[in-house]
Amino acid sequence: MTSPTGRRSYGVKGAPYAFLLPATTLFALFFALPIGYAVWLSFRKVHVSGLGLGAGARTEVWAGLENYKDALTDNEFWAGALRVLGYGCIVVPVMLGLALLFALMLDSERVRLAPFTRLAIFLPYAIPGVVAALLWGFLYLPDVSPFYYVLAKLHLPQPNLLDGGPLYLALSNIAVWGGTGFNMIVIYTSLRSIPAEVHEAAKLDGASPLQTALRIKIPMVAPSLVLTFFFSIIATLQVFNEPMTIKPFTNSVNLSWSPLMKVYQDAFRRGDIYSAAAEATLIAIATLVLSFGFLRAANRRNRRDVSQGGAQ
Numbered sequence: 001m002t003s004p005t006g007r008r009s010y011g012v013k014g015a016p017y018a019f020l021l022p023a024t025t026l027f028a029l030f031f032a033l034p035i036g037y038a039v040w041l042s043f044r045k046v047h048v049s050g051l052g053l054g055a056g057a058r059t060e061v062w063a064g065l066e067n068y069k070d071a072l073t074d075n076e077f078w079a080g081a082l083r084v085l086g087y088g089c090i091v092v093p094v095m096l097g098l099a100l101l102f103a104l105m106l107d108s109e110r111v112r113l114a115p116f117t118r119l120a121i122f123l124p125y126a127i128p129g130v131v132a133a134l135l136w137g138f139l140y141l142p143d144v145s146p147f148y149y150v151l152a153k154l155h156l157p158q159p160n161l162l163d164g165g166p167l168y169l170a171l172s173n174i175a176v177w178g179g180t181g182f183n184m185i186v187i188y189t190s191l192r193s194i195p196a197e198v199h200e201a202a203k204l205d206g207a208s209p210l211q212t213a214l215r216i217k218i219p220m221v222a223p224s225l226v227l228t229f230f231f232s233i234i235a236t237l238q239v240f241n242e243p244m245t246i247k248p249f250t251n252s253v254n255l256s257w258s259p260l261m262k263v264y265q266d267a268f269r270r271g272d273i274y275s276a277a278a279e280a281t282l283i284a285i286a287t288l289v290l291s292f293g294f295l296r297a298a299n300r301r302n303r304r305d306v307s308q309g310g311a312q
Helices: 012-042 066-072 075-106 114-126 129-140 146-153 166-192 196-204 209-220 222-237 241-249 259-269 273-311
Strands: 044-048 058-062
Touching (some): 044 273, 066 273, 075 166, 075 209, 075 259, 114 166, 129 166, 129 241, 166 222, 209 222
Antiparallel strands (some): 044 058
């Protein structure tokens, strides 16, 4: 194809590929290739020959599924998975419940200072996770926390929030405080997209604000709830910043408190990047299975509800 000036011009069919090329290149270099390299490392191990530790004594060999077998039979790895399960049972329902509650309150006609309230709720999400964990870590310490000072003045019990069972609540509080704002914005945006005619019809039918929220708003924002639950599952399974930052404040958090911390310990403390790669791959597989399993179940339920509604 030639332009009127005599120069050859490229067809419009190639334009989308040109725009996608930078993003595709970055995705391949900094996402796909590292994942592939980690998977490749998970099938390797170091073989030590002889008694010396000099050059030639350590060679990298094929290990097959040995690293995966070791990871699946590692008590520390499974103990961290159970701790994360308990952590997630607290974080996910509380965070999404608060996000839904705040979104419904902000969508109410009676709310005042809505822009400021939205910003105040969302602001903790803008704070980096490490900074937030460090901030709450100092608030949990009896020697420097104003909470313990107030409790002492009121002659009330002063529990150690960084030991035993309260530790789960302390770590969960950090995640809830930082993640509620993001989920609230997602749900609130979905609420604002509900047509005004729906609200007017509910008023004409005599529905109270509570009935409107339970029977109209929440069912209509169900896709947003599924999306936020999906993100919350991924974030919970990959928890690392909160326990890793809190660790210097307490002896109750070890380097294998969560599966990702176990990966960090094996890779950078023990120097076994092969076992760490296998553990990271298992975490990724578990995340994919749980996340897409939930999405599939949610989609199946939506199709069933739609078919039942059409039959009626």
